[in-house]
Amino acid sequence: MTQPERRNRPRGIDVLVVDDEEDIREVLELSLLRMGLACDTAGTVADARRLLDEKPYRLCLTDMRLPDGDGLELVAHIQSHIPGLPVAVITAFGSIETAIRALKCGAFDFVTKPVELKALREIVSHALNVQSAPGLGENAGGRSLIGRSAALEQLRSQISKLARNQAPVFILGESGTGKEVIARLIHESGPRANAPFVPVNCGAIAPELMESEFFGHRKGSFTGAVSDKDGLFQAARGGTLFLDEVADLPLAMQVKLLRAIQERAVRPVGAHAEEPVDVRILSASHRDLGQLVAEGKFRQDLYFRINVITLRVPPLRERPEDIPELAEHILARLAEREGGAPRRLTREASQLLAQHSFAGNVRELENLLERACALCDGDEITGPDLSLHPTEGLAQPLVFFNASGDVHDDVAESDSDSDERALVLRMLDETRWNRSEAARRLGMTLRQLRYRLQKWGME
Numbered sequence: 001m002t003q004p005e006r007r008n009r010p011r012g013i014d015v016l017v018v019d020d021e022e023d024i025r026e027v028l029e030l031s032l033l034r035m036g037l038a039c040d041t042a043g044t045v046a047d048a049r050r051l052l053d054e055k056p057y058r059l060c061l062t063d064m065r066l067p068d069g070d071g072l073e074l075v076a077h078i079q080s081h082i083p084g085l086p087v088a089v090i091t092a093f094g095s096i097e098t099a100i101r102a103l104k105c106g107a108f109d110f111v112t113k114p115v116e117l118k119a120l121r122e123i124v125s126h127a128l129n130v131q132s133a134p135g136l137g138e139n140a141g142g143r144s145l146i147g148r149s150a151a152l153e154q155l156r157s158q159i160s161k162l163a164r165n166q167a168p169v170f171i172l173g174e175s176g177t178g179k180e181v182i183a184r185l186i187h188e189s190g191p192r193a194n195a196p197f198v199p200v201n202c203g204a205i206a207p208e209l210m211e212s213e214f215f216g217h218r219k220g221s222f223t224g225a226v227s228d229k230d231g232l233f234q235a236a237r238g239g240t241l242f243l244d245e246v247a248d249l250p251l252a253m254q255v256k257l258l259r260a261i262q263e264r265a266v267r268p269v270g271a272h273a274e275e276p277v278d279v280r281i282l283s284a285s286h287r288d289l290g291q292l293v294a295e296g297k298f299r300q301d302l303y304f305r306i307n308v309i310t311l312r313v314p315p316l317r318e319r320p321e322d323i324p325e326l327a328e329h330i331l332a333r334l335a336e337r338e339g340g341a342p343r344r345l346t347r348e349a350s351q352l353l354a355q356h357s358f359a360g361n362v363r364e365l366e367n368l369l370e371r372a373c374a375l376c377d378g379d380e381i382t383g384p385d386l387s388l389h390p391t392e393g394l395a396q397p398l399v400f401f402n403a404s405g406d407v408h409d410d411v412a413e414s415d416s417d418s419d420e421r422a423l424v425l426r427m428l429d430e431t432r433w434n435r436s437e438a439a440r441r442l443g444m445t446l447r448q449l450r451y452r453l454q455k456w457g458m459e
Contacts, residue, residue: 015039018062045069103167129191147322163189171284173313175443176363195239203248203445221270
């Protein structure tokens with residue numbers, strides 16, 4: 001380090017760098033100093049623990065291989081003794097498995113050797129923003145987590161922890177449980193809150209357009225490409241890309257998505273070189289990815305890459321004590337939209353809701369109350385206003401359809417086909433044959449709905 005740089009050294013010590021190679025420690029120290037950050041350095045796990053006990057830091061950067069242990073030991077030590085301190089690990093190039101283990105242990109993020117200054121700047125910037133992150137919010141895109149059940153409190157705690165790191169999260173939950181709401185909460189409660197949150201329904205994009213939609217394209221790369229266009233990865237740069245219904249991705253696209261996530265770079269269609277992108281990946285599905293991997297319908301390597309941490313969203317039937325508060329919140333929102341005072345539920349109506357299994361979860365409750373508000377005459381919603389339909393046999397995830405629009409393997413073509421048709425027709429009737437909205441409420445893509453309607457001769 002030069003003399004002027006030493007004289008300009010910041011007063012506070014922000015970062016602890018742990019690496020057994022002196023030249024790497026000096027390079028990292030110099031890079032951090034140019035970012036206005038001073039650091040302490042250590043060459044062993046023991047020295048790092050001593051410094052962590054003596055001083056407060058805002059970030060720890062540690063190599064994985066150290067003379068007296070490895071970086072995972074240090075990650076575990078920090079998680080148990082200084083849980084608010086972000087720790088990023090430095091791994092050898094191509095050691096994705098090691099990086100995933102570190103993320104599972106609680107590491108904030110990882111960077112590969114040789115360390116590039118741009119990647120280092122991004123990690124440090126996000127890590128230092130953790131301290132100034134807004135914390136777990138109660139409002140995500142106009143929606144919120146309503147209820148005080150034990151299951152929901154546990155979910156809030158998990159969201160708060162996941163918001164503080166950059167590990168890919170897979171959100172598993174039935175249709176209508178609010179998976180996108182939860183993804184937005186993770187984003188808005190973390191260090192990327194001021195950057196874009198870009199949601200994409202993977203089942204709603206035509207397979208031939210997927211590469212262009214995800215990675216962008218260059219002018220003239222195909223017929224109709226009249227100008228350069230950024231993709232979803234570029235749109236989410238610095239923020240979060242939420243892959244909803246990721247199980248619907250074709251296998252060919254899964255390969256390209258895996259490379260983009262691993263390399264943190266994308267190549268637009270028609271471009272000759274990759275361009276780096278800094279995004280956090282959150283994904284969701286109502287289908288069991290592990291089962292799809294076993295059936296050969298989802299790539300195992302992509303599964304392990306996006307499923308570093310699984311967050312299960314409890315269905316509404318597992319937290320019925322939240323229904324009254326949810327109903328009150330929904331009725332208040334409907335009243336605000338339409339004007340006037342919120343309608344109230346009679347005791348009979350409240351009891352009926354408590355006994356309902358809600359196959360469509362919170363989304364079904366919203367639709368049901370919106371319809372009841374339109375049907376009731378006064379300020380109170382009665383039992384008949386709810387017009388509840390029996391849902392026996394529908395209390396499992398609505399998985400009538402697979403990615404190609406065919407009936408799922410465990411649904412027989414005889415009795416279940418008529419049940420399926422009745423469910424689809426009821427939803428179309430409720431949405432006044434708005435097929436896009438009906439498909440959304442049923443938890444399927446518009447293409448899948450059209451397939452069924454064509455099959456029944458109703459397109």
